[in-house]
Amino acid sequence: MDVASLSDDDIVIAVMGVTGSGKSTFISLLAAQSVRVGHSLASCTADIGIYSFSHGDRTVHLIDTPGFDDTSRSDTEILKEIAFFLAALYARKVQLAGIIHLHRITDPRIQGSALKSLHIFQQLCGERGLASVVLATTMWAGLDATDAGRQTGQQRLQDLQKPEFWGGMLQHGSRIARHDGTAASARAIVASLLADATSGAVLDIQVQLVDERRTLDDTAAGQLVQAEMRAARRRFEADLREYQAGMELALQQQDRATLELLRREREDAERRAARLSADSGRLRVSLQELAREKGAGDRAQAQARQRQAVDDAAATGVWRGGSWLESQAGAGRCEREGENRDRHRCQMQQLWLDHRREAEVRGERMRAMERQLVLVAEKAELERQVLRRSRRTVMRVNPVAALCQGLLDLFMPWEGGR
The missing domain is CATH 3.40.50.300 (P-loop containing nucleotide triphosphate hydrolases)
Structure with a gap:
């Protein structure tokens, strides 16, 4: 009913x-x-x-x-x-x-x-x-x-x-x-x-x-749902800022475990924020547009039931000859009509996809920055190892240089750890 x-x-x-x-x-x-x-x-x-x-x-x-x-x-x-x-x-x-x-x-x-x-x-x-x-x-x-x-x-x-x-x-x-x-x-x-x-x-x-012919987002209930989504989006954005700051600190400290954990949490928050943005756009519909969406959804369900009936009939060998071909052609027409009627829904989904792509770009930038900082850290460590080996060589062949280095280590201890 x-x-x-x-x-x-x-x-x-x-x-x-x-x-x-x-x-x-x-x-x-x-x-x-x-x-x-x-x-x-x-x-x-x-x-x-x-x-x-x-x-x-x-x-x-x-x-x-x-x-x-x-x-x-x-x-x-x-x-x-x-x-x-x-x-x-x-x-x-x-x-x-x-x-x-x-x-x-x-x-x-x-x-x-x-x-x-x-x-x-x-x-x-x-x-x-x-x-x-x-x-x-x-x-x-x-x-x-x-x-x-x-x-x-x-x-x-x-x-x-x-x-x-x-x-x-x-x-x-x-x-x-x-x-x-x-x-x-x-x-x-x-x-x-x-x-x-x-x-x-x-x-x-x-x-x-x-x-009053309002759109759904302009109704009292729609405005309340919009306000709830805006509040949730602000919470997600605050979380994103915290995750970003935490990731930068983890990069400086070369804490890869924490970095990976924060990256996953940030990506989850970005996905939820993108879904909220897409949902907000979907409320901007009139009663006529709601009716079209509902009709498209009902027709899609009816087509799915029809295709299932066709598959069941084909599996049991009930349909033969022309009746089978006619059913296949009818199913094809239904699919094409469904594609046209669902175009609006696809447009609404595009907003979510745009947000997802933006999140992926931000994630790639962070990964590139992480790789660069890791390379810098590895290069600095290599330079420190080379410097320590050269100092040990100089100290063995030049006692005066060894004495000077000892004085430097005494008065400038930060140099000695290089």
Whole structure:
């Protein structure tokens, strides 16, 4: 099922949260379809999925979304995926009944990537959308086993309501719910959301992309992601300066082990900075461009499935004669069309390649400087050895010269070590 199959009469609820918060598990308690559920911090939700179940005499569609701390994709890719889906719903007059945002109560505090994800979520919704949000805590079973655990859970729940976390969201109408991991609990959360969903939810990201026709980087959520990337890039650039200074010192001290370690760390920082620059450029897209990218990606997947079907048929000998040739020609046409549609994506990748080439040039310059300094050091050592041998020869054949050299060594000791 995709957006095109939904209508304005459908009940649609988005399920969001960081990786491992229990989104897929929550949906699997309700949906008739099979949902892949992970049991580690690796994300099982690579793309947005739509799962349905019956609620009374109506059908509810739950939207499974990837978290912004996804292990395999950047925040830019995830924002584009979620923003396009939400905007496509809005453009087709399909309103969200609300959003269920899941949070692990087992987390001692919200920090790092979890705090960043929460801020992006808040910008996606905006004040107008927060009244349709249920903030559901999960993973209570691990704390409810003991009195101390229950007290810890209640204290964390109170901490979550502070202004820097959920406080502002609660002031704008968001509600807190406790999910105990059962199907009955999941149904109760959905029912409470539907009971209050009178006119549906309209999110800032939807209005900004569809009505105001902003590019993604000009939306509130896009600007926050851009700010996060700029801060990360500044950290990488500071790291690069430290690595450069450390490498120069290691060269002077001829510490090759440290030099190699710093070189690897510098190259890793350069790669990450280049990826951030490329991701920043990929946010400068309109809704129409997002649709084209999404269409190209979907067609590429369809072509891959078609090619696999052709290969399977050829392997089993099902297709014969003209039908085989026609299928091959059709696959060729699909490939050529895919190349044209993917040209824009290739242009975006070019920026990353340019940064990579610059990093390689800088690395080659450093390696050349290292080789030059090593040669200078070897030459100086050779000259010192020649000088020491010549002095020993002079001292053996000329006692007066030996006496003079002894006086020089006494009053100018740095010369004696040459």
